[in-house]
Amino acid sequence: MLSEQTRTIVKSTAPVLAEHGKTITTVFYSNMFEAHPELLNIFNQANQKQGRQQTALANTVYAAAVHIDNLEAILPAVVQIANKHVSLGVKAEHYPIVGEYLLKAIKEVLGDAATDEVINAWAEAYGVIADVFISIENGMYEKSETQENGWSFFKDFTIARKVKESENITSFYLKPADGKNVPSYDAGQYITVRLAIPGEEFLFNRQYSLSQASRPDEFRISVKREADNDPNGMVSVYLHEQMNEGDRIEVSAPAGEFVLDTKRDTPVAFVSGGVGITPMMSMFETVATQTPERPVSFLHAARNETLHAFDKDVQKYVATMDNAKYKTLYSDEPQGYITRDILEDMVDASGEVYVCGPVPFMEKMISELRALGMPDEQIHYEFFGPAVALQSV
Numbered sequence: 001m002l003s004e005q006t007r008t009i010v011k012s013t014a015p016v017l018a019e020h021g022k023t024i025t026t027v028f029y030s031n032m033f034e035a036h037p038e039l040l041n042i043f044n045q046a047n048q049k050q051g052r053q054q055t056a057l058a059n060t061v062y063a064a065a066v067h068i069d070n071l072e073a074i075l076p077a078v079v080q081i082a083n084k085h086v087s088l089g090v091k092a093e094h095y096p097i098v099g100e101y102l103l104k105a106i107k108e109v110l111g112d113a114a115t116d117e118v119i120n121a122w123a124e125a126y127g128v129i130a131d132v133f134i135s136i137e138n139g140m141y142e143k144s145e146t147q148e149n150g151w152s153f154f155k156d157f158t159i160a161r162k163v164k165e166s167e168n169i170t171s172f173y174l175k176p177a178d179g180k181n182v183p184s185y186d187a188g189q190y191i192t193v194r195l196a197i198p199g200e201e202f203l204f205n206r207q208y209s210l211s212q213a214s215r216p217d218e219f220r221i222s223v224k225r226e227a228d229n230d231p232n233g234m235v236s237v238y239l240h241e242q243m244n245e246g247d248r249i250e251v252s253a254p255a256g257e258f259v260l261d262t263k264r265d266t267p268v269a270f271v272s273g274g275v276g277i278t279p280m281m282s283m284f285e286t287v288a289t290q291t292p293e294r295p296v297s298f299l300h301a302a303r304n305e306t307l308h309a310f311d312k313d314v315q316k317y318v319a320t321m322d323n324a325k326y327k328t329l330y331s332d333e334p335q336g337y338i339t340r341d342i343l344e345d346m347v348d349a350s351g352e353v354y355v356c357g358p359v360p361f362m363e364k365m366i367s368e369l370r371a372l373g374m375p376d377e378q379i380h381y382e383f384f385g386p387a388v389a390l391q392s393v
């Protein structure tokens with residue numbers, strides 16, 4: 001329990017820290033990786049190499065500090081981050097390292113303003129916040145380990161099949177190398193794949209949504225090949241060009257909170273842009289096979305036909321359901337965008353909608369759905385990559 005004085009100091013200095021967020025984060029990461037280069041096996045190196053600021057971590061610490069009296073208030077955010085951490089194999093022993101370098105960075109940037117009293121208060125607050133994460137993450141690891149065919153951290157898988165879905169999306173069917181089955185998962189969850197790329201010093205981790213309904217013997221991910229010169233595309237290019245059937249790959253257990261609520265029978269709509277179609281495929285297939293009578297619509301935006309994945313699969317399921325609608329728009333064509341009118345026609349505002357795609361696409365879809373009167377609790381969405389603070393949503 002933090003003392004009244006500690007709470008007051010933390011709450012009154014949180015805005016100052018947030019104001020210097022970018023500088024503190026830069027100092028924090030650069031010092032931490034210098035002292036602990038092994039952490040580059042966990043963190044996304046493309047972000048670091050590009051100098052792209054990962055302010056999310058530090059900002060969350062400040063936001064949590066503001067709510068230090070009532071951490072329950074930020075629990076949903078903590079659970080979402082904890083899913084990501086667990087998928088990446090973050091361990092309890094990493095927290096003191098992050099804490100140490102975050103506090104050192106605060107001290108370095110704030111200089112004299114960071115008195116011992118201020119630093120001690122933050123050290124205490126960080127300890128409380130870290131304990132919340134650690135306890136939630138331990139619970140998740142335990143659940144993962146005790147689930148049938150489950151495991152925690154990483155496990156060896158074999159690429160059983162590699163199937164081209166469009167000009168730039170290829171599916172990888174993954175089976176455990178020990179011949180066991182995989183655990184069941186919720187439609188919409190993701191896994192992390194971990195790769196050693198020849199010539200690269202550290203391991204690479206990337207999250208990919210599972211792109212088919214839960215099956216006992218395999219996972220499927222569907223990867224978009226990014227451009228050769230995109231530092232964030234290294235893993236996708238390596239997977240597309242170098243990884244083939246029979247190759248080994250490390251995989252973490254399914255995680256994530258952006259999942260289909262299978263208990264409902266209300267209308268459900270899936271709205272995706274580009275490779276955002278992947279979690280939608282898992283959700284759509286789950287509805288088609290488990291509750292085919294549920295009213296469902298599938299709305300997708302692709303650049304053109306050659307980049308449009310899974311068209312035949314969606315059509316195949318639509319044909320087996322009484323209440324299914326399907327529409328695709330190609331943005332290379334005139335009037336090829338999903339408009340409010342199209343959403344009104346395809347999405348039943350009394351039901352649930354799941355949205356996934358690039359950030360501008362999501363922002364547009366969410367604001368149009370709201371304009372159509374859909375309440376926020378019925379609009380579910382997930383962004384690619386690091387959680388982005390969406391100002392306009």
Ligand code: HEM
Pocket residue numbers: 039042043044045047054056057058060061080081084085088090091094095096098129130133385386387
């Ligand atoms: C991602 C917060 C501790 C490793 C994140 C994100 C947040 C966050 C907000 C972005 C989530 C997203 O992208 O959806 C925190 C807080 C911490 C903490 C508040 C302490 C209380 C740690 C520790 C580690 C760690 C101890 C391991 C050393 C990562 C990694 C990512 C991440 C690897 C993915 C982003 C990337 O690869 O650059 N964390 N984190 N975090 N966190 Fe943490």
